[in-house]
Amino acid sequence: xxxxxxxxxxxxxxxxxxxxxxxxxxxxxxxxxxxxxxxxxxxxxxxxxxxxxxxxxxxxxxxxxxxxxxxxxxxxxxxxxxxxxxxxxxxxxxxxxxxxxxxxxxxxxxxxxxxxx
Amino acid sequence: xxxxxxxxxxxxxxxxxxxxxxxxxxxxxxxxxxxxxxxxxxxxxxxxxxxxxxxxxxxxxxxxxxxxxxxxxxxxxxxxxxxxxxxxxxxxxxxxxxxxxxxxxxxxxxxxxxx
Numbered sequence: 001x002x003x004x005x006x007x008x009x010x011x012x013x014x015x016x017x018x019x020x021x022x023x024x025x026x027x028x029x030x031x032x033x034x035x036x037x038x039x040x041x042x043x044x045x046x047x048x049x050x051x052x053x054x055x056x057x058x059x060x061x062x063x064x065x066x067x068x069x070x071x072x073x074x075x076x077x078x079x080x081x082x083x084x085x086x087x088x089x090x091x092x093x094x095x096x097x098x099x100x101x102x103x104x105x106x107x108x109x110x111x112x113x114x115x116x117x
Numbered sequence: 118x119x120x121x122x123x124x125x126x127x128x129x130x131x132x133x134x135x136x137x138x139x140x141x142x143x144x145x146x147x148x149x150x151x152x153x154x155x156x157x158x159x160x161x162x163x164x165x166x167x168x169x170x171x172x173x174x175x176x177x178x179x180x181x182x183x184x185x186x187x188x189x190x191x192x193x194x195x196x197x198x199x200x201x202x203x204x205x206x207x208x209x210x211x212x213x214x215x216x217x218x219x220x221x222x223x224x225x226x227x228x229x230x231x232x
Contacts, residue, residue: 032218034218034219034220041227042224042225043208043222043223043224043225044162044208044222046219046220046221049218049219091160093160093162095162095220097218103150103167103169105152105154105164105167106164106212106218106220108161108162110159110160110161111160111161113160
């Protein structure tokens with residue numbers, strides 16, 4: 001079964017709305033989680049690394065004020081797309097490593113399809 | 118900087134035949150891990166196979182095997198006995214070294230399995 005839960009699966013909202021996406025690790029603690037963005041027929045682009053109890057680390061070119069990340073507990077990270085506009089429409093997917101070993105694959109949520117009208 | 122390159126945007130294979138999806142990578146770190154993921158049209162990421170930079174043998178998982186050529190910095194995925202359900206996007210990914218836990222992905226290859 002799923003070990004990382006992402007909610008909601010689909011969001012359709014009006015331009016200017018802020019949208020919150022949750023990513024939960026279900027049966028393990030995740031001090032680190034990752035947020036990716038994927039445009040249609042393209043690869044996953046890493047947006048930021050979410051760190052429990054500290055500020056997120058954003059990749060170059062990602063607007064920190066547009067994509068707010070909070071990692072308030074060992075099992076929950078949230079991504080808030082603030083004042084969303086149509087160009088923010090995309091597929092957002094989170095992931096978390098289960099253990100500290102680099103040979104372990106990351107566990108991915110099922111993604112959130114965000115459509116801004 | 119670390120980089121993953123997949124040069125095949127799309128591949129066709131006949132059902133029951135084998136197919137190789139190419140992946141090359143670039144890193145200056147001696148310790149890293151290479152992964153292949155499958156992404157069906159529904160969007161979820163499915164882990165297929167892992168190869169560590171210090172592993173002496175090529176990884177295998179059922180019908181999936183990884184042709185790891187370290188000197189050439191390539192990590193090609195071989196799918197044997199293709200099935201219609203194998204039609205999907207396939208991503209090569211790398212993690213480790215200076216990137217830490219971060220996983221970076223290649224552009225992906227869309228595989229079409231023909232009946």
